[in-house]
Amino acid sequence: MSSLKRWRQVGQGKFHRWEQPGEEFEGTWRGMHEGRFGPLGTLETSEGVLTFPLLTALRDRLQRVREGAAVRIQYTGLQAAAAGQLFKGFEVYGADDGAEVERVRRPAPSLPRAVGEEG
Numbered sequence: 001m002s003s004l005k006r007w008r009q010v011g012q013g014k015f016h017r018w019e020q021p022g023e024e025f026e027g028t029w030r031g032m033h034e035g036r037f038g039p040l041g042t043l044e045t046s047e048g049v050l051t052f053p054l055l056t057a058l059r060d061r062l063q064r065v066r067e068g069a070a071v072r073i074q075y076t077g078l079q080a081a082a083a084g085q086l087f088k089g090f091e092v093y094g095a096d097d098g099a100e101v102e103r104v105r106r107p108a109p110s111l112p113r114a115v116g117e118e119g
Contacts, residue, residue: 016052018088021077025050031067032059043073061092070095 016025027045032054034040039054041062054062058073065071072093079089 014048014050016050018052018055018058018075018090021075024072024074026072027070029062029065029067029069029071032062043071055088055090057087058090058092061090065092065094 025043025045027043027050030042030044030049032039032041035051035053037053039059040051041054041058043050043052062071062073074091074093076089076091078086080086
């Protein structure tokens with residue numbers, strides 16, 4: 001066996017960096033995994049497997065998507081946070097079949113009770 005073989009990881013697909021606002025990919029979400037420089041996401045598209053960095057804004061949205069769900073990911077460009085720092089913004093859409101994308105349920109806000117009201 002030769003020690004000069006070059007090894008590459010199988011199944012990671014083509015790597016994509018988010019650069020142009022409006023970039024969009026559609027496919028089957030295959031999940032998150034740790035990469036050499038941080039978390040990565042994998043999407044199976046009609047052109048093959050695509051791997052990309054999971055920036056915070058994108059990771060927060062994709063955590064709500066089950067593996068195997070049909071999704072569309074759109075890079076919306078640089079946005080300013082309330083504190084002024086810039087970040088890359090994303091929109092994530094799930095197929096409207098009612099079963100694939102988890103719905104985030106927020107508790108109903110509790111309303112203050114009026115004086116003398118019993119609960």
